[in-house]
Amino acid sequence: MPHPVPAASAPLLEPAIELRRDEGRPLAVQLADALRRAAALGQLRGGDRLPSTRALARHLAVSRTVTAAAYEQLHAEGWIVGRHGSGTYVTTTPPGAPAAQPESAPGGGGGAPAGTIRLVPGSPWVSGIDRAAWRRAWRAAADRDPDEFRSPAGVEQYREAVVEHLLRHRGMAAGGPHPGTVLATGGTTAALAELAASALGPGATVAVEEPGYQRAVQTLLAAGVTVVPAPVDHAGIVVRDVPAGVRAVYCSPAHQYPLGGRLPAERRVALVERARAEGWLIVEDDYDGELRYDVAPLPVLASMAPDVVVHLGTTSKILTPTLGVGWLLGPERVVSRVLEHRERTSTGPAPAGQRVLVEYARNGDLxxxxxxxxxxxxxxxxxxxxxxxxxxxxxxxxxxxxxxxxxxxxxxxxxxxxxxxxxxxxxxxxxxxxxxxxxxxxxxxxxxxxxxxxxxxxxxxxxxxxxxxxxxxxxxxxx
CATH class of the missing domain: 3.90.1150.10 (Aspartate Aminotransferase, domain 1)
Known part of the structure; x- marks a missing residue:
């Protein structure tokens, strides 16, 4: 039957622990699992004191070897700690604890349960954002008068800030980009949707890295575009294997997603040569190109071949998705088609996030x-x-x-x-x-x-x- 941990050994701690000798798992494993489960359910919390291994063994009628082995495992996992002369304490809800099953919210609910640890790519380091600088940027953006109408290309100061950012952090040569070639976007996926609806059009065939960014695949399919795979290896897209007859190639040359390779110079040259010879557009997703720390950030493909490359950038990986902004840099013919599409549909990115980024970058905080x-x-x-x-x-x-x-x-x-x-x-x-x-x-x-x-x-x-x-x-x- 379940045995409550004695209150005398651990005040305010009474999680039910059941050890079954007829089960195949060792008793120490069962005990460790039970304590993790108690922490996940909130019965144990950070700062709570656990009973000694001797007291717990006596209460559960098991060998002290069992309780010592369970504590040793939990200590190795980092969620209990021993304090000399004081006892053993819970540090935090353990990453090894089974997550408690939350009750369903009315109408359903999404997202991971509270306390879940997300080890997934694409999530930014939001805890590292200087909160004072962040608040300062929002206050300064709010001090500006409300917009009477929305510019299809985006806030002019934002596009100027993007040009400066590309020069400083992405190796774009001076004299390359200028505000007239840059459009504000709602992020890379939103920009791709606009490209599919304007410069590419339904029925076009686009090659996408395989494996690659599946939101891009679904965005293109939703726009009526045919998607074909472009194989990748550890170094990125394999240019010779890109299918013939495509209208565009979507790739991430600075840091292939998800395999993480860097497209070498010879493949970059080959990719541009094929694009020019066969009439492609290269859609360059530079989702985290600023985040290189072994060498200086690699120059973007758009600086090498501005006539055939559409460069897409975003603030969601370097800052936060809260801003909901990115940018598109491309040949004039492509930029014009996107602008025409925005005029026809009265769509485009909201200016609020653009203004915040302007202020965040203005004093060097970015x-x-x-x-x-x-x-x-x-x-x-x-x-x-x-x-x-x-x-x-x-x-x-x-x-x-x-x-x-x-x-x-x-x-x-x-x-x-x-x-x-x-x-x-x-x-x-x-x-x-x-x-x-x-x-x-x-x-x-x-x-x-x-x-x-x-x-x-x-x-x-x-x-x-x-x-x-x-x-x-x-x-x-x-x-």
């Missing part, structure tokens, strides 16, 4: 944030890679951006790791979902930007162990 962000992500990547290496897990992807890739031997192995993580309150992103066609790559795209350092270290240790078991052939299915 540049300071990017420098802090690069340092933080570099350190986080080092932490993740070292933890994975200890478990014998290979990592690939350039020293850039906010995610690495952990290859796994099979789709089944990927599914097992993702499922184990979900059971422990950790959200992982498998590579299989990044394919539009047959699955060629399996593994985990592990993001390291959005959670705290402590959560990152503890949860990465668990993921490293699970992936290591799969790579070595010791996963659950092989036991």
């Amino acid at each position: 540049g300071r944030h990017l420098r802090r962000l690069r340092r933080e992500l570099s350190q986080r990547r080092g932490l993740v890679v070292s933890r994975l290496a200890e478990s014998g897990v290979e990592v690939f992807g350039d020293e850039a951006g906010a995610h690495v890739v952990l290859p796994l031997p099979s789709a089944a192995a990927e599914q097992r790791v993702v499922a184990r993580a979900a059971a422990h309150g950790i959200v992982l992103d498998g590579l299989r979902r990044h394919h539009h066609g047959p699955h060629r790559w399996t593994g985990i795209a592990l993001g390291y930007a959005s959670c705290s350092r402590g959560d990152l270290e503890r949860s990465t240790a668990l993921v490293a162990r699970w992936c290591g078991e799969e790579v070595s052939g010791g996963g659950p299915a092989s036991r």
Whole structure:
């Protein structure tokens, strides 16, 4: 029967613990699971004191070896800590705790449960935004008079700020971009939707990296565009394998999504040469091109071939999706078609986020944030890679951006790791979902930007162990 932990040993702590000797799992494993579950359900909280291993063993009628082994496991996972002369205490809700099942909200609810750790790519480091600078930018933006009408191209000062940003942080040569070639957008996906409706049009065929950004695929399909795969390898898009007869090629040359490769110079040249020879547009998704910390950020393709490249940028990865803004830089014929589409449909990005970014960049706050962000992500990547290496897990992807890739031997192995993580309150992103066609790559795209350092270290240790078991052939299915 369930045994409440004695209040004398741990005041205010009475989680029910049931150990079954007829079960196949060791008693120490059952005890550790029970304590995790109590923390996930709120029965144990950060700062609560646990009973001593001796007192708990006596109360549960088990060997002290059982309680000591359970505490040792939980201590290794980082959610309990021993204080000399005081006892053992819960630190936080453990990353290894099964998430409590929330009650459904009226009308349904989305998103992950509270306390879930998201190790997924594409999430920004919002906790690192200087809150004083952030509030200052919003106040300054609000001091401007309300707009009487919305400019189809976007706020002029915003487009000027984008030009300055591209010059300083993306290596665009002076004299290249100017506000007349830049349009404000609602982000890369919104910009792609506008391109599909104007410069490409229904019935066009577009090659998209495979594996690649599936929101881009779905955006193009929704616009009536035919999507064909463009294979990638560790270095990015394989130019010779891009199908003939396409109207455009969508790619992420600075940091391929999701595999993380950097397109080498010879492939960049070959891509531009094919585009010019065959009449393509190259749609360059530069979703996190500013986030390079091994070398200086690579120049964008648009600076190399402004006649055939449409460059898409966003603030959602370097700052936050709150602003809801990005930019499009392209040949005059493309920019004109997008503007005509906006005039016809009376659509375009809202100016509020544009004005905030103008103010955030005006006094150098954007540049300071990017420098802090690069340092933080570099350190986080080092932490993740070292933890994975200890478990014998290979990592690939350039020293850039906010995610690495952990290859796994099979789709089944990927599914097992993702499922184990979900059971422990950790959200992982498998590579299989990044394919539009047959699955060629399996593994985990592990993001390291959005959670705290402590959560990152503890949860990465668990993921490293699970992936290591799969790579070595010791996963659950092989036991």
